[in-house]
Amino acid sequence: xxxxxxxxxxxxxxxxxxxxxxxxxxxxxxxxxxxxxxxxxxxxxxxxxxxxxxxxxxxxxxxxxxxxxxxxxxxxxxxxxxxxxxxxxxxxxxxxxxxxxxxxxxxxxxxxxxxxxxxxxxxxxxxxxxxxxxxxxxxxxxxxxxxxxxxxxxxxxxxxxxxxxxxxxxxxxxxxxxxxxxxxxxxxxxxxxxxxxxxxxxxxxxxxxxxxxxxxxxxxxxxxxxxxxxxxxxxxxxxxxxxxxxxxxxxxxxxxxxxxxxxxxxxxxxxxxxxxxxxxxxxxxxxxxxxxxxxxxxxxxxxxxxxxxxxxxxxxxxxxxxxxxxxxxxxxxxxxxxxxx
Amino acid sequence: xxxxxxxxxxxxxxxxxxxxxxxxxxxxxxxxxxxxxxxxxxxxxxxxxxxxxxxxxxxxxxxxxxxxxxxxxxxxxxxxxxxxxxxxxxxxxxxxxxxxxxxxxxxxxxxxxxxxxxxxxxxxxxxxxxxxxxxxxxxxxxxxxxxxxxxxxxxxxxxxxxxxxxxxxxxxxxxxxxxxxxxxxxxxxxxxxxxxxxxxxxxxxxxxxxxxxxxxxxxxxxxxxxxxxxxxxxxxxxxxxxxxxxxxxxxxxxxxxxxxxxxxxxxxxxxxxxxxxxxxxxxxxxxxxxxxxxxxxxxxxxxxxxxxxxxxxxxxxxxxxxxxxxxxxxxxxxxxxxxxx
DNA sequence: TTGAAAGCGCTAACAG
DNA sequence: CTGTTAGCGCTTTCAA
Numbered sequence: 001x002x003x004x005x006x007x008x009x010x011x012x013x014x015x016x017x018x019x020x021x022x023x024x025x026x027x028x029x030x031x032x033x034x035x036x037x038x039x040x041x042x043x044x045x046x047x048x049x050x051x052x053x054x055x056x057x058x059x060x061x062x063x064x065x066x067x068x069x070x071x072x073x074x075x076x077x078x079x080x081x082x083x084x085x086x087x088x089x090x091x092x093x094x095x096x097x098x099x100x101x102x103x104x105x106x107x108x109x110x111x112x113x114x115x116x117x118x119x120x121x122x123x124x125x126x127x128x129x130x131x132x133x134x135x136x137x138x139x140x141x142x143x144x145x146x147x148x149x150x151x152x153x154x155x156x157x158x159x160x161x162x163x164x165x166x167x168x169x170x171x172x173x174x175x176x177x178x179x180x181x182x183x184x185x186x187x188x189x190x191x192x193x194x195x196x197x198x199x200x201x202x203x204x205x206x207x208x209x210x211x212x213x214x215x216x217x218x219x220x221x222x223x224x225x226x227x228x229x230x231x232x233x234x235x236x237x238x239x240x241x242x243x244x245x246x247x248x249x250x251x252x253x254x255x256x257x258x259x260x261x262x263x264x265x266x267x268x269x270x271x272x273x274x275x276x277x278x279x280x281x282x283x284x285x286x287x288x289x290x291x292x293x294x295x296x297x298x299x300x301x302x303x304x305x306x307x308x309x310x311x312x313x314x315x316x317x318x319x320x321x322x323x324x325x326x327x328x329x330x331x332x333x334x335x336x337x338x339x340x341x
Numbered sequence: 342x343x344x345x346x347x348x349x350x351x352x353x354x355x356x357x358x359x360x361x362x363x364x365x366x367x368x369x370x371x372x373x374x375x376x377x378x379x380x381x382x383x384x385x386x387x388x389x390x391x392x393x394x395x396x397x398x399x400x401x402x403x404x405x406x407x408x409x410x411x412x413x414x415x416x417x418x419x420x421x422x423x424x425x426x427x428x429x430x431x432x433x434x435x436x437x438x439x440x441x442x443x444x445x446x447x448x449x450x451x452x453x454x455x456x457x458x459x460x461x462x463x464x465x466x467x468x469x470x471x472x473x474x475x476x477x478x479x480x481x482x483x484x485x486x487x488x489x490x491x492x493x494x495x496x497x498x499x500x501x502x503x504x505x506x507x508x509x510x511x512x513x514x515x516x517x518x519x520x521x522x523x524x525x526x527x528x529x530x531x532x533x534x535x536x537x538x539x540x541x542x543x544x545x546x547x548x549x550x551x552x553x554x555x556x557x558x559x560x561x562x563x564x565x566x567x568x569x570x571x572x573x574x575x576x577x578x579x580x581x582x583x584x585x586x587x588x589x590x591x592x593x594x595x596x597x598x599x600x601x602x603x604x605x606x607x608x609x610x611x612x613x614x615x616x617x618x619x620x621x622x623x624x625x626x627x628x629x630x631x632x633x634x635x636x637x638x639x640x641x642x643x644x645x646x647x648x649x650x651x652x653x654x655x656x657x658x659x660x661x662x663x664x665x666x667x668x669x670x671x672x673x674x675x676x677x678x679x680x681x682x
Numbered sequence: 683t684t685g686a687a688a689g690c691g692c693t694a695a696c697a698g
Numbered sequence: 699c700t701g702t703t704a705g706c707g708c709t710t711t712c713a714a
Contacts, residue, residue, distance in 0.1 A: 010707055021685045026709055033710070037683060052484070057462040058408065059707035061399045063690045069442075069463070076428065078621065083424040087417065090445055099459055101410075102443040104431055118440055121398040122410070143393070225625050254625050261627045280419065284566050284595050286602045286627060351691055362701045367693055374694070378699060400691035404706045 009053045018047035029055055061123065070098045070307055071119040071127035075107040079223075079251065080279040081294075082130070085151070088300030089128055096308045098125070109133035113140065120144045126307030128300075134158070149303045149315065153194045159306055159315040161299050165195055165276075168292035168321040169202025169246065172274040175290065175323060176244045177210055179330050181272055185217035185242035187231035187252050196223075199248045199276060217242060221252060228255025236263050236271075244272035244329075250282045253289050253328070268330035278324055287327035295319050350394045359388035370396055402464065411439045411648055412460040412468035416448040420564075420592065421620040422635075423471070426492075429641030430469055437649045439466070450474035454481065461485050467648030469641075475499070490644045490656065494535045500647055500656040502640050506536055506617075509633035509662040510543025510587070513615040516631065516664060517585045518551055520671050522613055526558035526583035528572035528593050537564075540589045540617060558583055562593060569596025577604050577612075585613035585670075591623045594630050594669070609671035619665055628668035636660050 011029075015022045020040060027036045028044045036044070047053075061067040070093050074082040086102060093100045101124060105112035109132040116137055119127060126147035131137045131154070138155040141148045154160030176184050186203045189196025200218070207216050219234050221227030228247055235242055236259060247253040253275035257267060265271050267287055275282060278293030298319060306315050325331050352370075356363045361381060368377045369385045377385070388394075402408040411434050415423040427443060434441045442465060446453035450473040457478055460468060467488035472478045472495070479496040482489045495501030517525050527544045530537025541559065548557050560575050562568030569588055576583055577600060588594040594616035598608060606612050608628055616623060619634030639660060647656050666672055 008707085011709095012707080022708075023685060023687095023710080024683085027684090030709080035683065040683080054458075054462055054485070056403075056464065056707050058399055058402045058464050059690090060709080061690095062397075062403050062692090062707080063709050065690085067399065067463075072443075077418070077431070078421075078424045078428045080419075080421065080424075083419045083421075086443070087419045087445055090418070090443060094444070094456075099442055099444070099463060101440055102413075102427070102431060103435070103440070104428055115435075117395075121395055122408075122440060123397065123399050144395070225621075258625060258627055258629075280566075281622070284599060286599055288599075349691085352693095353691080363692080364694080364701060364703095365699090368700090371693080376699065381699080397691050400706090401693080402706095403691080403708090404693050406706085 008056070009051045010056070011053070013051050014044065014047045014053045017051055018043045020044060066125050067123050068098050069101055069122070069124045070304065071101045071103070071116075071124040071129075073103050073105050073112060073115055073119075073127065073129045073131070075130060075132070076104050077102065080281045081250065081277050081296075084279055084296050085300060088297050089304060092300045092304035096304055098304070098308065105130075105132060107132060109136070112137065116140055120146060128303045128307070147307050147312070149306045151299065151303065157314070159312075161302055161306075161315065161317045161319065162195075163294050163299075163319045163321050165198035165321075166202040166205070168276060168323070169199040170206045171321075171323045172246055172276065172290070172292050173203045173206035174210075175325070175329060176246065176272060176274050177206065179244070179272060181243040183216065183240065183242045184244045184246060185235045186219075187228055187235065187245060187247045187256060188218055188220050189223050189248045191220045196220075196248055203246050221248075223249040223251060225251045225255040225258075228252030229259045230255070232256035232259030233263070236260065236265065241265075242271070244274070247273065247275040250275050250277040250279045250289065250291060253291070254281060254285055257285060257289075257328075268328050272330040273328040275328075278321075282324075283326070285328070290326045290329035290331065291324050293322045293324045295321070349397070350392045351397070352394070354392050355385065355388045355394045358392055359384045361385060407466050408464050409439050410442055410463070410465045411645065412442045412444070412457075412465040412470075414444050414446050414453060414456055414460075414468065414470045414472070416471060416473070417445050418443065421622045422591065422618050422637075425620055425637050426641060429638050430645060433641045433645035437645055439645070439649060446471075446473060448473060450477070453478065457481055461487060469644045469648070488648050488653070490647045492640065492644065498655070500653075502643055502647075502656065502658045502660065503536075504635050504640075504660045504662050506539035506662075507543040507546070509617060509664070510540040511547045512662075512664045513587055513617065513631070513633050514544045514547035515551075516666070516670060517587060517613060517615050518547065520585070520613060522583075522585040524557065524581065524583045525585045525587060526576045527560075528569055528576065528586060528588045528597060529559055529561050530564050530589045532561045537561075537589055544587050562589075564590040564592060566592045566596040566599075569593030570600045571596070573597035573600030574604070577601065577606065582606075583612070585615070588614065588616040591616050591618040591620045591630065591632060594632070595622060595626055598626060598630075598669075609669050613671040614669040616669075619662075623665075624667070626669070631667045631670035631672065632665050634663045634665045636662070 011022045014025045103115040134155045138158045150160040188200045219231045221231035274290045276292040282289040282291040352363045355366045444456040475496045479499045491501040529541045560572045562572040615631045617633040619632045623630040623632045
């Protein structure tokens with residue numbers, strides 16, 4: 001028993017009130033595809049106003065084909081980075097007249113696929129996805145004829161938007177080197193993760209190319225605050241404690257900050273930190289974090305355009321990242337141009 | 342020109358492949374309303390498998406009435422608290438077989454109403470909303486016969502879920518008093534905001550009931566990191582600096598932490614802090630924040646149940662909050678039972 | 683410029 | 699137990 005829900009006003013009601021046919025109502029609502037005499041148009045408009053008619057998107061989708069809905073699947077919306085991404089995607093989608101369906105895969109491939117399945121049943125027009133199972137997801141979507149764009153890990157032939165993880169890691173590490181630190185460790189992401197690997201390679205490369213004597217210490221950790229905390233504790237425990245640590249994500253850096261605090265190590269004086277993501281939290285942290293900034297808005301805009309543009313050739317974007325220099329790297333202290341160690 | 346999207350497989354295709362009628366296919370897909378012979382059922386199942394049939398939710402919604410979709414409108418998903426809420430809502434909705442449509446009102450009433458309009462066009466079954474214009478929103482939804490539950494500000498006769506803002510503020514302030522602080526200031530929320538006012542009243546009440554000599558210092562600020570930063574700077578600037586500050590939200594507390602750091606004031610040694618929300622960020626902050634914890638999961642579960650339960654009498658929940666004691670309040674130091682100042 | 687009517691894919695009477 | 703059929707509300711030919 002529905003509250004006070006008056007029976008739905010349909011196009012037929014409007015047509016009746018305006019003394020025209022349903023077709024004409026449709027023409028004025030959609031501005032086509034047939035022209036309508038100005039007088040008639042006014043009568044229809046008045047009838048719409050008077051009846052409180054609201055077009056039914058469901059019926060419209062059934063006949064028209066498009067639901068004007070986009071899906072967004074992220075591992076966890078409570079993760080600051082994904083939350084910012086979601087905001088940007090929703091914003092871009094809205095500007096394009098689309099609404100977004102949101103779901104969390106919880107980092108689980110099975111869940112992600114199940115979510116995709118329900119999205120497909122709802123006939124979304126396209127999906128933006130940070131995938132745990134890109135190949136399978138792509139096959140499903142391809143079979144359904146649904147547009148998609150992968151963020152991060154992606155199958156080779158599908159549209160994807162990524163950032164220069166390698167370059168960003170190199171820049172961050174170089175910056176640390178420039179401060180004169182020699183023992184620069186890294187808290188990396190999960191093993192066998194495309195994104196995490198690229199960041200690790202960048203860090204490694206920077207160190208090697210500058211002639212570091214030995215390998216820097218490295219630990220694999222999930223991209224979480226906790227991962228950063230645990231990884232930080234591990235790295236800080238050794239007898240030759242690192243002078244600087246590059247964390248693979250802002251959340252890890254925040255955990256690292258806590259680990260340092262717990263160990264009574266002052267940042268950046270006794271330990272410098274650089275990180276990756278550029279989420280808002282990196283600016284709020286104390287000390288503020290020097291971080292590699294991902295172009296979130298640009299990613300979202302590109303993704304939505306790719307899903308809504310009439311003509312959208314496959315996209316393989318690798319966006320540039322920028323290093324945002326703040327306090328955690330020790331920039332309050334003099335900085336030297338990086339030279340060979 | 343769609344990619345490789347094979348033409349959609351419909352119920353008719355399945356019926357043909359199984360040698361039955363569409364009705365029977367519908368019966369087995371939905372497990373009713375008519376029984377189907379086991380043999381037939383197997384043939385249909387096989388046909389579904391073989392054709393790769395996927396029921397069309399749009400058509401189903403058109404005839405059935407329900408879209409199995411819930412809307413969620415928050416001011417800003419990038420705000421940690423709303424992000425956690427969104428995760429909980431999505432989780433609960435998924436468990437109930439629903440999908441969620443997400444949108445950000447950006448704290449603007451006009452935007453919120455426009456968003457609601459598009460949700461209504463898409464015929465969502467119900468909406469969870471943190472509203473900037475509760476009365477108008479409620480009227481719109483009532484007229485459309487759409488279920489809703491307001492979080493925070495709500496019209497008197499609509500279902501709502503809130504927390505004991507007053508009680509939480511009292512508890513936090515009392516705790517600060519227990520540490521022996523006498524000058525306890527507050528960074529409040531926006532003026533004329535229900536939630537913000539209740540928190541302010543709680544702080545005020547705790548102070549008054551304990552016989553504080555004079556009014557504590559108070560500043561209005563938005564519920565943002567920046568608001569907390571600015572408010573903190575204001576409060577810390579006076580000649581008789583407060584010994585403790587109660588911030589109306591975690592985000593503000595995080596900004597306050599930065600303000601204190603900028604002023605070279607050590608927390609909790611020179612300034613104690615307590616806050617409200619209990620978002621994950623409060624635990625990650627350095628020092629970790631003593632905060633009033635909102636029962637996010639419970640709120641989300643209740644909200645979804647309210648929107649999906651067959652029988653859902655109006656709900657006016659005011660949930661209990663708990664004080665989570667961490668480092669920022671100075672609990673490393675001895676604590677005394679609150680007594681009159 | 684307008685209207686009649688054929689579906690879009692599915693569910694649920696209503697007959698067998 | 700199974701099949702036929704009438705819509706759900708809307709868009710879009712096709713005729714007028």
